[in-house]
Amino acid sequence: MPPTVRRASACSRRQTAHECLSRNRPPPSTMHRAEQQTTPARGRTVDVFTSADDHSPSDGQLCVFPTRRQSRSVIALYTDFGLDDPYVGQMKAVLLRQTGGSIPIVDLLHRVPNFDPLAGAHLLSALQAQFDPGTVFVAVVDPGVGSERLPVVLEADGKYYVGPDNGLLAVVAARALRCRAWRITWRPSRLSASFHGRDLFAPIAARIAIGDWPADDLADCACLTERLSGNDLPQIIYIDHYGNAMTGWRAANVAPDATIATPSEHIASARVFSAVPIGQVFWYENSLGLVEIAVNRGHAAARLNLVVGAPVALLA
Secondary structure, eight states: OOOOEEEOOOOOTTSOHHHHSGGGOOOGGGOOOEEEEEOTTTOOEEEEEOOTTSOOOOTTOEEESSOSTTOOOOEEEEESOOSSSSHHHHHHHHHHHHHTTOSOEEEEESOSOTTOHHHHHHHHHHHGGGSOTTOEEEEEOOTTTTSSOOEEEEEETTEEEEEESSSTTHHHHHHOSSEEEEEEOOOOSSOOTTOHIIIIIHHHHHHHHHTOOOGGGEEEESSOSSOOOSSOEEEEEEEOTTOOEEEEEEGGGSOTTOEEEOSSOEEOBOSSGGGSOTTOEEEEEOTTSEEEEEETTBOHHHHHTOOTTOBOEEEO
């Protein structure tokens, strides 16, 4: 199949997403200065944008959005599948087959709280910050798989998220400076009713990652159907294997000397574990920038009877 060639209009990066992303064009981060190149696997010479840092094309230049040659993507997997079952491996098989192994795949997290798009949404917003623009996230916490919930692609500040429109992507969208959403209209000949991560999301993510923008398989959305605010969430969103309990609060929005109340205890802050005696409960700003409740060399969740979804409060 020949590459999709379009006439590119002049488009300032300071324009709104709606102005720059009309008619299913990829966002400006994928627009590259034109030069003559032969696109791999197609054998045709076309004008191709080669540097995301260069200006957008002027009227009349031909461009391909995007191309395999210019891809510098990473695929990040974010699921509640766990690692003891075959689901992650099946998704990776699809991704590797469709990318030819040319794109790195990162297992970001497969222990997102089960069936909990709300907790997953706040955790994803914190975790995505370590990835560069161009990263493609396959985000699957999908208790409504097989229902009427929509499969979508979200572009937020130059990063791409492929997954269900059930709230999982909504905090990223709410906090983004620029975002755009598309509904996935494509359906493969083989589509499991219960495993869209493998059969629907992984193939679309692979195409985006290799630079084969699936314009014919996407439909513009005004926004996500399931919306959340970008506000912090005053509850536990994740418990790691040490027993540390992450909250949905961004520490930048909490006074350093604030006291946090759980259903069983009031907790003061400390900078790091070694700042308190062994066995003492405290809260601190973790490496993701979230407020986290911990015990120095202990298991905070067990000691305080904390579970994902447990409420926490700030005391004056």
